[in-house]
Amino acid sequence: MKNQSFHLSIRHVSKTYANGVQALNNVSLDIPPGMFGLLGPNGAGKSTLMRTLATLQEPDEGEIFLGNIDVVNQKEELRKTLGYLPQEFGVYPKASAEELLDHFAVMKGIMNRTVRREVTENLLKQTNLWDKRKQKLGGYSGGMRQRFGVAVALLNNPRLLIVDEPTAGLDPAERVRFLNLLSELGENSVVILSTHIVEDVSELCTNMAIINKGQILLEAQTSEAVAALKGYIWRKLIDKNTLPALEQEYKVISAKMLGSRTMVHIYSQEIPGNGFESVEPDLEDLYFSTMTGNYVQPHVSKKEGKK
DSSP: OOOGGGOEEEEEEEEEOTTSOEEEEEEEEEEOSEEEEEEOOTTSSHHHHHHHHTTSSOOSEEEEEETTEETTTOHHHHHTTEEEEOSSOOOOTTSBHHHHHHHHHHHTTOOOHHHHHHHHHHHHHHTTOGGGTTSBGGGOOHHHHHHHHHHHHTTTOOSEEEEESTTTTOOHHHHHHHHHHHHTTOSSSEEEEEESOHHHHHHHOSEEEEEETTEEEEEEEHHHHHHTTTTTEEEEEEEGGGHHHHHHHSEEEEEEEETTEEEEEEEOSSOOOTTOEEOOOOHHHHHHHHHTTOOOOSSOOOOTTOO
16 A cells, blocks of 8 residues: 655745746646656756755745655755656766665665665665676666666665656667666655656656646646547648648647658547547647647546555
């Protein structure tokens, strides 16, 4: 059973930088234990929110609570139970994974050598790096470095784990290995996956939110939000040069090149005719419908903690 006491509550959080850019505008979210996807384009405010949750910067306004911990005013208390894998993190290329993880374990306060050896061994096995523990980190692939980052983030058995754009730049096989690892972590902790890659959220996250220009556009249970689009998404294969005319007549949410032709998806609550066929909606349709302002949330509920 998931631990509801470690529910993450974000209330009316705003952040404007010195250059005048408003990165977050009145953001409120309720995030239960489990995998939560924060989806949005680059520059949407995802990393600003992740850095704020990780106590690396303070909001101008708003409150954040992880269970009873006041994240803004009890930073040290939060850091004891936080794991954070930022978008960019450095490693010492000449150190082995085993050596560096042991070093970070000391920094996390695990002073007993026997305990430390057991913890680092378990984490290297959990992240599938045990066989490569003696290898220098400079020789690790991108996916291996990301998995090492997760091992570091898990050293203090965190109740809040934040991973920011973790699969960007990974090849398909590494991405699958990394997502499989994340999927194992979301049972008793709040795990926030911040990404612009729709498939990452689709494959992992029970609950999700879409953010753009610092504002939350949608917060919902992933499967329910997609199901609410049923009957509203239509597609048609067209010649590329007819797209501008189509955009005048319909609510086009996406257009993908397929060879020399273009597959268009539109949002319509009525049967559009004109050769369009109904298509089973997916998270990409939900994302583009929301981003283009066409998605209305009529009967989607946020069921906290529901599997």
